[in-house]
Amino acid sequence: MNQNLHQAGVKLLNALSRNADLIMQVYLSGTLHEGDASPGALDNLKKLGILWRPEAGGPLRLKKAVRTLLESSLQDERNRQIDTNIGSTLASLKTLAQHYKEALAHHRYAEAQAHMNDLSEHVYALTESLGNSVRALFSRINNEFGYVASIDAKIRENELAQNQVSELLSQLEMFRFDELSDVAGSIRELRHLLVVALQQSFARCTQELSIAQSRLLELLGRFREFRGKTRLLKGFLLHMEQQPDFAPANYANHSQVPTLFNLAKPLLQPAAVDVNRVDHEQDLLLLVGRIKALHRADKPIDEQRAAQSIEVENQGQVELDDKAIHQAVEAYFCEVIDTGQRLTALQYLTKQGLDFDPEVWIYQVIGGYQGLAEEDRKFFALEPEVENHPIFTGNNIVRDIELGLR
Numbered sequence: 001m002n003q004n005l006h007q008a009g010v011k012l013l014n015a016l017s018r019n020a021d022l023i024m025q026v027y028l029s030g031t032l033h034e035g036d037a038s039p040g041a042l043d044n045l046k047k048l049g050i051l052w053r054p055e056a057g058g059p060l061r062l063k064k065a066v067r068t069l070l071e072s073s074l075q076d077e078r079n080r081q082i083d084t085n086i087g088s089t090l091a092s093l094k095t096l097a098q099h100y101k102e103a104l105a106h107h108r109y110a111e112a113q114a115h116m117n118d119l120s121e122h123v124y125a126l127t128e129s130l131g132n133s134v135r136a137l138f139s140r141i142n143n144e145f146g147y148v149a150s151i152d153a154k155i156r157e158n159e160l161a162q163n164q165v166s167e168l169l170s171q172l173e174m175f176r177f178d179e180l181s182d183v184a185g186s187i188r189e190l191r192h193l194l195v196v197a198l199q200q201s202f203a204r205c206t207q208e209l210s211i212a213q214s215r216l217l218e219l220l221g222r223f224r225e226f227r228g229k230t231r232l233l234k235g236f237l238l239h240m241e242q243q244p245d246f247a248p249a250n251y252a253n254h255s256q257v258p259t260l261f262n263l264a265k266p267l268l269q270p271a272a273v274d275v276n277r278v279d280h281e282q283d284l285l286l287l288v289g290r291i292k293a294l295h296r297a298d299k300p301i302d303e304q305r306a307a308q309s310i311e312v313e314n315q316g317q318v319e320l321d322d323k324a325i326h327q328a329v330e331a332y333f334c335e336v337i338d339t340g341q342r343l344t345a346l347q348y349l350t351k352q353g354l355d356f357d358p359e360v361w362i363y364q365v366i367g368g369y370q371g372l373a374e375e376d377r378k379f380f381a382l383e384p385e386v387e388n389h390p391i392f393t394g395n396n397i398v399r400d401i402e403l404g405l406r
Helices: 003-018 020-029 039-047 064-074 086-105 109-142 151-172 177-184 188-242 278-292 322-339 345-352 358-370
Strands: 380-388 396-405
Touching: 003 020, 003 039, 020 039, 020 064, 086 109, 086 151, 086 177, 086 188, 109 151, 109 188, 151 188, 177 188, 322 345, 322 358, 322 396, 345 358, 345 396, 358 380, 358 396
Parallel strands: none
Antiparallel strands: 380 396
C-alpha cells in the first residue's frame, strides 16, 4: 500500500467534510465569491483541486470531477451530460488485459494482481457510466423536461436527448465481444470481466435506450401539439387585443361558407333496441316472433309459368383422339431436332395440314414439353409469343409458341 497516497486521500476527504456547506453552495450557485469564506480555506481547497479559477479575475468554481461526483450521488436531474467516450475505454481494457496476461505468463503475480485491479476498476467504471447515462435520460423523460419552462425549450431539450441516444447507440456498436473473447482467452477472471460483465451491461443499456427513444418520440409529438395549440391561442388573444369589438359574422348569410362552418345540424340518432335490458326480453321475443310469421297472399295462376314438359334426347358424345395429337406433337419435336431450326407450333400445324384446333394444339405442345424428362427438356428452348389483352390490363394472351434447340 502506498502510504503517501493514502494520507493524501484522507486529507482530501477531510477537506470535503469540513467544507461541505461551502462546496454545496458553490455546486448550487455555480460560483463562489471569495468574501464568503476565509482565505486559508480557499487556498486549501484550491491546492487540493476542489476549487479552481477558470480565468484571471473570475470567480471560483468546482472542479469537474467534484461536480460529477455530486451529480451522480445526488441524482441531480439537471445533469444532462452523457459520457459516450467508449472507444478509448475499450482500447484501455484490451491494453490492461494484455499487461495482465504478460505478467501472469512471467509469474509476476503481484504485478498481475495490480493490473487485474486496474482492469476491474475500468470495467466497472464503464458499466456505471452506461447506467448513469441511461438514468440521466430517464430522469429527464419522467419529469417531461420540467427544468425548462417553455414548450420550445422542451422541444430543444428533447432533440438534444434524441441526439445523445443516437450517439450512445453508435458508441455501443464499438463493442466487439468476439475480439474481447479472443483477448480474454481461457482465463476465467478476464472472461468474467470482458465478456460476462460487459455483455450484461450492454444488453441492459441497449434495451433501455430503445425504450427511451420511443418515449422521446412520443413526448416530442405531444410538445409539438401543445406548441401548435399555444400558438393558435396566442394568435386569437392578440387578435382580440387589437380588435376588442370583434364578433364572428353570421356565416349562414354568406354565399361562400367556410368548410369549418358548413356542417349540418346534428340529427337524432335512429332508434335501436337495447338487448341488454332484461325487462324488455318478453317484448323483444314477441317482436321477433311476428317478424318470423309468414303471410302468403293467394296469387293468380300464370299459365306461362306453368310446368312444361321437357324432352330428353340422347346427346352425341365428343371424343378426342389423344393418340393422334400425341403422335403429332412427337413428330413436331422430331422435326425441330432433325432440321435444327426454330419452328413455331402454328407454322408446323399449317405446314403439315393437321386438323386440330390451334388452341388445343398449343396447349398440347406445352404439355408435351412439360412432360419431358429433366435431362431431355434441357436440350429444348420454348419461348411463347405473348400479346397483351386489348381490354383487360394485366392479362396476356399466348398467340403462338416457338420451339428450338439450345
